[in-house]
Amino acid sequence: MSTPLLEVRHLKKIFPVTRGAILRRTVGQAHAVDDVSFTLDRGETLGLVGESGCGKSTVARCVLRLIEPSAGKVLFRGEDLLSCSRSRMRDLRRYMQIVFQDPYGSLNPRMTVGQLVAEPALFHGLVKGRREAGQRVGEMLERVGLSASYARRYPHEFSGGQRQRIGIARALASEPDLLILDEPISALDVSIQAQILNLLEDLQSDLGLTYLFIAHDLSLVRHLSHRVMVMYLGRVVETADRDALFESPMHPYTQALLSAVPVADPRKERLRKRIPLPGTVPSCVDPPVACRFASRCFKVQKVCTEQDPPLEPVGENDHRAACLFAEPARLL
């Protein structure tokens, strides 16, 4: 078997919780990401889902070392990123780019679209001089469905969907292998979402890109991903091939999550039953050693509050779930 493009092993990120402005002291540890492992093959899309605060964006930022992980390994093409020097890391980032959620906040308003898109290519020395850069910008803009003439304009002149295209063009400019898509579609209007989804698909098949796709909207994830990983409170609770996850989810949390997503089909919607999720997500500061979902789980038993369930195989094709009572359910 060839090396996967990205391999994450036992990744942990602990943020200290401090109190006091002058005499700062640590009063607890927030386990934002706790022992997350996964692999991502070339050309594959891994969907990372979970509610706010589950650690999905922290995983993405740790992979790029935009924040420093507390423990674990991140292997990119077999090379351990966490032991790389800063300059090596800078070089490697050429191959791993990120597209952010907010197309308004992530583009510098004082730079022209041309400057924005050319910057990564110039930085990594892929183009030299103005002419080459201009040419690259034109190619990239056309690649994402924009006119090359937009290069002279500023981000504020564009709509949300167009800005997201600019963000994608910028990410593509350094010819990356891996694109981390951090909620790239959530802020867009429904009619625009489909355009961007199609664009991402085309880019993947044309350029052989690999995606780590982070989203809270499960229907987008079902559409774009090959494999899906569900996170809850810093942990992976279930991972499976796309259709297996949506058609026979095993973990009670995945089941509750799927049952909460509305379907644009009135007759179906009237017949559906929701699995109630009482309370809210508990704090990840000093979480329990047992199952983290126990406090809200409809299947909870005494043993769940005593024992930490490992992420174990529960089905074909490496379908795994971290639940002592994992059992398939049909919800859609």
Next chain:
Amino acid sequence: MAGGPLLEVRDLAAGFDSRHGLVKALNGVSFVLEPGERLGIVGESGSGKSVTAHAITGLLPSNARVTGEARLDGVDLLQMSKRKMRHVRGERIGMVFQNPLHCLNPSMKIGAQIEEVILAHTDADKREASRRSLELLDQVGIPSPDRSAQEYPHLFSGGMRQRVMIAIALACKPQIVIADEPTTALDVTIQAQIIDLLAETCKAYGAAVILITHDLGILAGFADRIVVMYAGRVVEQGDVDSIYYRPAHPYTLGLLRSVTRIDEARRDRLVPITGNPPSPVLLPSGCAFHPRCPYTQPVCSERVPPLELKGGIDHPAACHFAEEVATHRAGDAVQ
């Protein structure tokens, strides 16, 4: 006005004075709301769905120019004095907005904020108001109401704050609750709880609901009737099944085709609506949807199609070619 609709909106138009001149946000919106009914207004950003809600409740800023009628039990709200309008809001129309943190007073205890509404709009004394507020907190599912009433909004999560907003909206037993994107900022599991709560409590209070959203999924399970808006106009309206299963406007059809569905193994490719929603400053001539419409003909850029009932379609749609759209889509919208 016994037997008439609860709320009747007719030819509602709204514009804003700006440096670009008058920017028209609404161009003649008409719909009715029956007592106890659940109406969904769906549209993308800039379609005018929120402006409609704000115009009806007299909450538009001072640079707004509003014309038309919005009759609540026969009385036109748009002609009402500001003072009377203040009583209508709260007593007869309750409101729930997208961001509860902006709507709750950060320096006032939760209980006191609900009491304030009750004291302002009813004859209840302090003690009665306090008893009512605890009862409301309990009804909207706030754990240990006695204690929660003494807390400040920042201690509550987004979902909990939205529950408090619903309690405030219902405090004076209104006839209508208008919820403007109440769950957009919430996680999907919390969203489901809030929508269910809204449905249950409004039913218990006998209030009609106008739910404004961009999410066709939410409305599928919630609404009795749907109003689809585009560029400041109603393009189609009808009962929920006819809109989802028999859309007659190309925009509605496009929306239904372009949503990704969690309950379906993936289809080959999504069929997006091309282009972008228009800016209200620069509306296309004729039918505002024509530059993005696959059915467009020369007449579409010349004449605005009225919202009317056409042969063979069970609900009104504002399209010159509604019949063609309705027959073409045969089977490929929602199964």
